[in-house]
Amino acid sequence: MQVEQRQQEIIEEFGMFSDWMQKYEYIIELGKDLPLIDEQYKVEDNLIKGCQSRVWLHADKSDAGNIVFTADSDAIITKGLVALIVRVLSDLPATDIASANLHFVNELGLNEHLSPTRSNGLASMIKQMKMYGFAYSNQ
Amino acid sequence: MEILQQPEQATLRKEFPILHQSVNGYPLVYFDNAATTQKPLSVIESIHNYYTKQNANIHRGAHHLAHISTVAFEETRSKIKSFLNAAHSEEIIFTSGTTDSINLVAQTWGRKNLNAGDEILLSMLEHHSNIVPWQMIAEEKGAIIKVIPINEAGEWQLDAIDSLLSNRTKIVAVNHVSNALGTINPVKILIDKSHAVGAIILLDGAQAVSHFAVDLQDLDCDFYCFSGHKLYGPTGTGVLYGKQELLEAMPPYRGGGEMIKSVSFEKTTYNELPHKFEAGTPNIGGVIGLGAAISFMQSQDWNQLHRNEKELLDYATSRLLEIEGLKIYGTSKSKVAVISFLIDGVHPYDLGTLLDNQGVAVRTGHHCTEPLWNHFGVVGSVRASFAMYNTEEEIDLFIAALKKSLQLLK
Numbered sequence: 392m393q394v395e396q397r398q399q400e401i402i403e404e405f406g407m408f409s410d411w412m413q414k415y416e417y418i419i420e421l422g423k424d425l426p427l428i429d430e431q432y433k434v435e436d437n438l439i440k441g442c443q444s445r446v447w448l449h450a451d452k453s454d455a456g457n458i459v460f461t462a463d464s465d466a467i468i469t470k471g472l473v474a475l476i477v478r479v480l481s482d483l484p485a486t487d488i489a490s491a492n493l494h495f496v497n498e499l500g501l502n503e504h505l506s507p508t509r510s511n512g513l514a515s516m517i518k519q520m521k522m523y524g525f526a527y528s529n530q
Numbered sequence: 531m532e533i534l535q536q537p538e539q540a541t542l543r544k545e546f547p548i549l550h551q552s553v554n555g556y557p558l559v560y561f562d563n564a565a566t567t568q569k570p571l572s573v574i575e576s577i578h579n580y581y582t583k584q585n586a587n588i589h590r591g592a593h594h595l596a597h598i599s600t601v602a603f604e605e606t607r608s609k610i611k612s613f614l615n616a617a618h619s620e621e622i623i624f625t626s627g628t629t630d631s632i633n634l635v636a637q638t639w640g641r642k643n644l645n646a647g648d649e650i651l652l653s654m655l656e657h658h659s660n661i662v663p664w665q666m667i668a669e670e671k672g673a674i675i676k677v678i679p680i681n682e683a684g685e686w687q688l689d690a691i692d693s694l695l696s697n698r699t700k701i702v703a704v705n706h707v708s709n710a711l712g713t714i715n716p717v718k719i720l721i722d723k724s725h726a727v728g729a730i731i732l733l734d735g736a737q738a739v740s741h742f743a744v745d746l747q748d749l750d751c752d753f754y755c756f757s758g759h760k761l762y763g764p765t766g767t768g769v770l771y772g773k774q775e776l777l778e779a780m781p782p783y784r785g786g787g788e789m790i791k792s793v794s795f796e797k798t799t800y801n802e803l804p805h806k807f808e809a810g811t812p813n814i815g816g817v818i819g820l821g822a823a824i825s826f827m828q829s830q831d832w833n834q835l836h837r838n839e840k841e842l843l844d845y846a847t848s849r850l851l852e853i854e855g856l857k858i859y860g861t862s863k864s865k866v867a868v869i870s871f872l873i874d875g876v877h878p879y880d881l882g883t884l885l886d887n888q889g890v891a892v893r894t895g896h897h898c899t900e901p902l903w904n905h906f907g908v909v910g911s912v913r914a915s916f917a918m919y920n921t922e923e924e925i926d927l928f929i930a931a932l933k934k935s936l937q938l939l940k
Contacts, residue, residue, distance in 0.1 A: 412887075415887070419939075443909065444877060465909065467877065468879070469879065
């Protein structure tokens, strides 16, 4: 399963790091590879509301019928995490996205970024991506 | 690794067990005291003691445990009356916190006294808990909310106040100290001006009571609220002070046991103050813990506390200003030890995350004061807020962690 495979890759990559600074340095670096959302889509409707860092998410259907995500965030760590999640979930069939189990965030010790304190849009974003998965699955 | 400090500080810090832990291998540097303070052993033990030796429902039992619990509970009420120099202990109402207190006033005093076209005066510094309850009652009654503007330093624009007050103003509700910026507001001026136009005034004292003495009779404000958990006491506790005649005239808030005199299906009569506003079984253990917190505060040398606080504020401010591109929000000459800042090109969330990885706990975001940060045109800030147990050594660790974080973020 693609989602699982991609997560394993990421877990392996992070296995290289011994300290938190290296981990975050890498996350920030990964953020630079995030397929950026087009400026025209950076609108209120596409804003995933988090208390602090803002996340914009846009979904498109590819020619192959997969869902492709583009996104952005104004906080660079959030952007890096968004890039990781997009890497795992983007360009996949809708049903795969809807049923994805994202355990890698926990395994990388990044789950405080998913905590329900609303401090970032990450958890909401994953939810939104899955909703796109459900919505497109039924089309 | 323990934080190094002067002997008196060391003794004080020993009173706060939670401070002696590591986060991610780094010593905990807890700088989020404006959000909540840590609790001394005496407070923790009083709650433990309550549940092991005293626990019983209060005000109604005829047995020994009920009696000792009731005494302990009511003792806290009179402690708070003395602590704040209220005229009568009936004027001290226990609530679950400042938010609860403000809602109580908005929903009872507000519902009874506000009419269409009446005005409520707030300020740009307000916490959501002193905005939303007023918005809710204003919408219901057709009242209008006005806002005292602030200057660059984060202080009320005093010359704007007179034009905002009129005989249409029914209530002024403002914070004594700004949680986001640390500004100590010149409340006496506003109290006098409010009364002069026939308005009453509520002060949100959540950020004040742990920093300096508050004398309610001297202030002559009509309502004052604070939260126990920001005063080294337990969460779920708080106080609404109201002038007796005002509280007497207000209808009850929540209905139920305790706040009644007699109940029948034909007619129910309400209890007197303070119990009229204390329906149901209160957070007895919490209130007793709050009593212990008040005693703890009263046992401190407040002159020493003020000196230490000023030193921490000045030291942290000067060290922060070493950092290029750093801007401090809230630069009043009159502040408590709270510093909000932003660094050029750095999102506060990113900085907070990396500080956390180094054991430093600060608050990032809009600090429940969204209108304020919209006013400044920024997403929010990083806020460091100090308490009596914080030290200069911790500030040094904080600055080092900050500089290290900036290596990644800039």
